[in-house]
Structure formats: structure tokens, C-alpha cells
Amino acid sequence: MKELYLDNCLYFASNRLARQTEKLARQAYRPTGLSPTYNYILLTIDQLKQVTLHDLAVKMGIAPSTMSRLIQNLVAKDLIVKKTNWRQIELTLSKKGKENLPLVKKCYFKLDKMVSSLLTEEKKQELILLLDKQADKFI
Template identity: 40%
Template structure:
């Protein structure tokens, strides 16, 4: 197979991963003051929005594997940002007081993140791309593979 740039630019797998790497760098910069990776921040924000969320629902909302959520929650527990509470057969995740305080300070970081990528892509293109990616992810999520 002859490889040229078209195999890269026309491949959704490659281009989405390439884009993701760039966005990860931008997000890491925007959330640098928290000393947490963006993935941990998004987990905290979901728990903030859904106090007592089950680990299963958390995994679903973040599209992560249970083992990944366990690893994230373990780290956030060690940092005293979340705690688990077992109720019957389910584990519920709650923010600690320190976790709530951190989440309440996140608006500036989210504003910075949005400002950074919107200044590069433009406001309209950023919103359009986010919508297309979200809708496409939802379609793929429905497939059983």
C-alpha cells in the first residue's frame, strides 16, 4: 500500500486522535493550576452536578471503563476530594468539602479552556465541531462492539 498524506487526512481514527492530542495539551494548560489532569476535573464536575452518583452512571456519563473510574476515584479519595458511600449493592460517589471548593473555582479554568480553543478555531467552528463530535459519539455509543 502506498502511503501518502491522504491516508492520514482522510482517516477519522487518525485525525480524531491527532485532534484529541492537541486538545489535551490545551486543556492541561487551562487546568494547570489544579495540579489534576482534565480527566480528573471532568469526573469531579460530574460528581458536583450529580451528588451521590453511582459509579456505574459516572462511567456512562464519562464513557470510561469501571476500572478507569476506580483508579480515578482512588486517586481523588487520596487527595480528599471525593468519598465513596455504599448503599445496598451500589457505590455512590460524593464530593468532600475540599472537592466542592475546587469545583466552585473551576469556572475560570473552563473559561480559559473555551477561550483558548475558540481563539484558535473560532467560536462558530468550535461550537459546530463540539456538536458534531458529541452527536457522532452518541451514534457510535449505541453500537454494540
């Protein structure tokens, strides 16, 4: 069979992986009623306890304007508290956000188990490292 351009195409391969990963993540996080990105925002704020909107955007590789819109939705759902300090916006989990964490974490571990059924832990860590390292070069 003739080799196709997409057979050796980083763009196609990485997007295909992203689409498949997104399907798994949506399935795993469905019980929360939130998209995977919102759940990772909650998990990250929980781990850091308090973070600025800008720092969170940088850590997650999301444009600050996009992060601002995502945060507005979480504030509207009363899952996070947004406090403005001069030119910085500080984020913490609300009481409701903290109460939702056990379910969010359960879904996180469910997704991890789903991925682990497809990849060994070693291959998963190699892929994460490679993707993170290469993504930084594309900025």
C-alpha cells in the same frame, strides 16, 4: 503533491485533534494539580450533587473499571466521598472538593476561552455535537 492515506483518515484526524485538545486542557488545568479528566469528574459530580460510579462512567464514556481507579485517586486526595450502598457506589464532593471548585471552574472557563480563540462558538458546538453523535455509533 501526492495525497497520503492519512489525509483522509478519521483515525489520524480525530487523534490529532484529541492530542491538541489535551495539550490545551493540560495547560488550562495545570493550576489545579490534576489532569483534565479528574477536573471533569469533579465538575460533573458538582453539577449532579450525587451520582453513582457506574452512571458517571457512562456519562463520561469511561470504562467502569477505569473510573473506579480514577475515583480511588480522588478519594485518596480527599476530594470526593465514596459511599457504598449495597451494589452501588455513590459519589459526592467532599468539603475539600467543594473548596477547590472555584479554581476548577476558573480553569474550565480558561480552557473554553482558549478554544474560543481557535473556533467560533457555532463551530465549537457543531464539532461537539458531531463528535458526540458519531462516538455513540462506534460503541
